[in-house]
Amino acid sequence: MNAVIYTLGVLVFIVGVVVSIALHECGHMVPARRFGVKVTQFFVGFGRTVWSTRRGETEYGFKAVPLGGYVKLVGMLPPAKDTDPHLVRQSNTGLFTQLVSDARAAEYELVADEDMDRLFYRLPWWKKVIVMAGGPLVNVAIAAVLFAVVLIGFGAQVPTTTVQSVSDCAISDAEAGRACTDADPPTPAREAGLLPGDVITSFNGDPVDGWEELTRSIRANGDRAAAIGFDRGGAPQTVTVQTSVIERIAVDDPDRVEDVGFLGVSPTFANERQGPLVVGEVMWETSQATVEAILRLPERMVGVVKAAVGGERENDGPISVVGASRVAGELVTLDEPTWAERAQRLLSLLASLNLFLALFNFVPLLPLDGGHIAGALWEGIRNAWARLRGRPEPGPVDVARMLPVAYAVGLTLIVMSVILIYADIVNPISIT
Structure with a gap:
């Protein structure tokens, strides 16, 4: 099939x-x-x-x-x-x-x-x-x-303030993916007793409307105490915890790292239909990435030549229509998506092309x-x-x-x- x-x-x-x-x-x-x-x-x-x-x-x-x-x-x-x-x-x-x-x-x-x-x-x-x-x-x-069509018609997966998981220990982005050791401190979220399914509603008394706003508040808090309001099973609760400081990739620059406040929770994603402004933002961000790719094309072709004679192929390097067609085939079969997700992936690929x-x-x-x-x-x-x-x-x-x-x-x-x-x-x- x-x-x-x-x-x-x-x-x-x-x-x-x-x-x-x-x-x-x-x-x-x-x-x-x-x-x-x-x-x-x-x-x-x-x-x-x-x-x-x-x-x-x-x-x-x-x-x-x-x-x-x-x-x-x-x-x-x-x-x-x-x-x-x-x-x-x-x-x-x-x-x-x-x-x-x-x-x-x-x-x-x-x-x-x-x-x-x-x-x-x-x-x-x-x-x-x-x-x-x-x-x-x-x-x-x-x-x-x-x-x-993709963003307004189908919607996009966006992070919510519902907790998907709670990290056991604090690990910097540079070491992301490794298992916790006894030398790693527990995350503030683990110490505070937050659980998957909790819906975070406020941070230091200020209502939280979205994951991005919550992330900014946590990062700016440093290693100070924070009062976190959340809803668990319909019952509102509040817990006070001291966020830790950890090295993370900067939100506005993926090539820069910075020491920021850290809580230790990851969000649940939900599909939400977006507005025209989001379409414009995606177009602008994709255009910027495309212009950068075009400017670097001669440089990246060196890697393609090496890959053609047996070297390692860069997964983010340039591809031909043949390569893009293979990617299209993989997109519609990866992780057994629904037909709606298959359509979204193909349309997004064609839009980028x-x-x-x-x-x-x-x-x-x-x-x-x-x-x-x-x-x-x-x-x-x-x-x-x-x-x-x-x-x-x-x-x-x-x-x-x-x-x-x-x-x-x-x-x-x-x-x-x-x-x-x-x-x-x-x-x-x-x-x-």
Whole structure:
């Protein structure tokens, strides 16, 4: 049965990825058409065409490798300055010069005279920004919707002030997981006689509304006496105890430790539906973690290469879509979850993936969307500066000059993808 559920989880995740890619490309295509740009192709995947159909002037279809997609917007590259785009290509000296020349010629081979006013490069800079930002922003919207479904629709496991367990001894976070010894002092909660099921209602006379508030109060209390009010079996009680001081990880910085007050209880978790503000907080926190992961990607790839040749794989390192699919299968079978929990886990994974796709595509390098956005913004700045100086606008930025960089970045991304996929096959990350 688990094998069937595992396979189902993988398939659902793959479908979610394909839909996310398709919607990303729609984010480019829809505004491009609105602005009159000719769109000739809309494909999900790369490589050999598996299926396609033509609707009007656009061919829609699927490619064999579902690791991306593309929309063909005619006229992405402007013609060389003071040249007719319909002229036959001319030979150039220099590898990069020839690459740019060939790319321009290929861009205009299928452009008819009636298409000249429908070329992408002729759009005002702000329309170019809208078209190129449309794809990543769709991924942001998908992530927001999925996180909202998970947090508002299903809810989230949140800690309550009901005691789940009482620790026997005080052990710092640095030694967490080891058994108690005779040298370890008993926890204040154990000495106070707190029991699982007790509901803590106040701390030093102040009502306690949630676990986070209780944690802050305990940490700030140091080694002073504290009056703890709690409810046991419907009967309110109060006990006075002196909290101890222990080394714990800081709440606001997981890389820092600090000496704080300690009681020695862990909370019971309950599923509670969250509000829109929590969705925003989760989006922000996930975005911060994603940006950090993107910035560290070159560094982390060193570990992936080592893992691919037999080294140890880091469980929090980068993975490919293949690795993410394996994780999806494990998520729906780990700890025998309910169907609602399976749905929550898959939707959360897809939401995080969409947020990563959005932020990665905003990186200002060609061939990523961010590279085109940066070019359009520079065009707007350059034209505005020319107007301020009373000079003619210099016109569209020639992104073709950045094609060597685009080829280098594209090749790097392909190599990284191959290494990640290989590592995910021979030495995969496992959450079990």
